Amino acid sequence: MSDENKIVITGLGLITSIGIGKNEFWNNLIKGQTNISPVSAYDTSEYDTHYGGEIKNFDYKNYIPEIKDKSYGLASIMGIVAAKFALYDAGLSYDKINKNRIGVIVGSTGGESKSIEIVCTHLAEQNNFTKLDKNIIKSASPSSVSANISSYFNFSGYANTIGTACSAGNYAIINAFNRLKKNEEDIIIAGGVDVFSIFAYAGFSRLKSTAPEKCRPFDKNRKGIIVAEGAGFLILETLEHALKRNAYIYAEVAGYGLTCDAFHITGSDEEGLGASKSMKKCMEMSKIKIDEVDYISAHGTGTQRNDKIETLAIKKVFGDYAYKIPISSIKSMLGHSMGAASSIEAAATCLVLKNNIIPPTINYEEKDPECDLDYVPNTMRKKNVNIAISNSFAFGGNNATICLKKLN
């Protein structure tokens, strides 16, 4: 593969429950900081659990004062601000960029879930839709998220919102990778966004998948996920384009693996076949050997099933070498930000490559015989990381693994 065709990441934009902007996010991430706290946006008294990873005390309007159009839903607004951070981080404003050649790809589980909630509440109260606010109708479609980001920046390349649930952020990155390889755009802003919604909260709660207070991935006593919100956007471009504008390069996207378990809508395949195939495909495409992987960013939701099956799948792919690879789940700190999770994890992995520090899996207390790998428990670790893979396994068995590599 020629250098010109390499796809690289040159900007990161993050809005998470542990920090706004890449610096605050990273500093808290390596400290093992968490802001999981009792849910404030909704009354959760009727549910079994009451904790979430909300973003508090952040006024998006300060960042986009010019938006007067009320048809922008909250996911679009959060996405625009995160995309703005990423563009700023990439130093793109230095260049005379061609807005016709910039694309926007967004992964989301719920899309404009707040708007959908308003629609549901309206129906319950009015029993019809005749007086439904026009702005809500405009904002309720999932495709409005990528459309609104594109329209805010006036980027008129490809725009798409991908709905493959909790792996949607990685799907967005992969979609961008393929389009850039074919020279369809010069630059793509790819990532994910999901706002805190009672639908997601109630959904996971009804599926008995939420943890009471802490998310403790891979721990023997793990009790489930903590529903969270967030946005993570990455600037992707060809190496040639990045070099031409003298951009800082975080990582090369070396390849990916995509599979579907074809098994069950919410549960992973027991043998971890889909997950292991996703990792194998990714390594084959990236042309990397087992012992070249320095770090795995785990999907690591903190449910009994995911963590056991992910561990099994990693062992299937890496054999004995699996025990030598540091693996961490940053969901232990952030909670599970749904469609944004894997793009935030991709951004975190970029920062791992940049800083040669691996963030910890916090709340780890007791070893589970079925999860016996190195999960970087509780404290960050310094290690030279040249190649990393990042897993995401979603509802529907939608598996997506990406490989990020330090550029030599």
Add this chain to the structure above:
Amino acid sequence: MVYDQEKVKEELIDLILQITELDKDELHPDSSFVKDLGVDSLAALEILAALEKRYKIKIVEEELAKLDTLNSALSLVYKKLDEKPEVN
């Protein structure tokens, strides 16, 4: 570090005018670049990036919202320059 506030102000105004292509008369100290002056959102980012480059200061994402007017941009640049150690 030691710097001349008036000189920084003049430089900043020049830089903003250059990037935004506004006339000097339009640039009121408390007008929002984007909301009141109709500056493109990317141009607003470009102003920030140019500030970083010109004054060798680091503006983090959380501070982007504080930089929407000439006065707010000036305050932040002064603050950053005050905090900057004098290097010989």
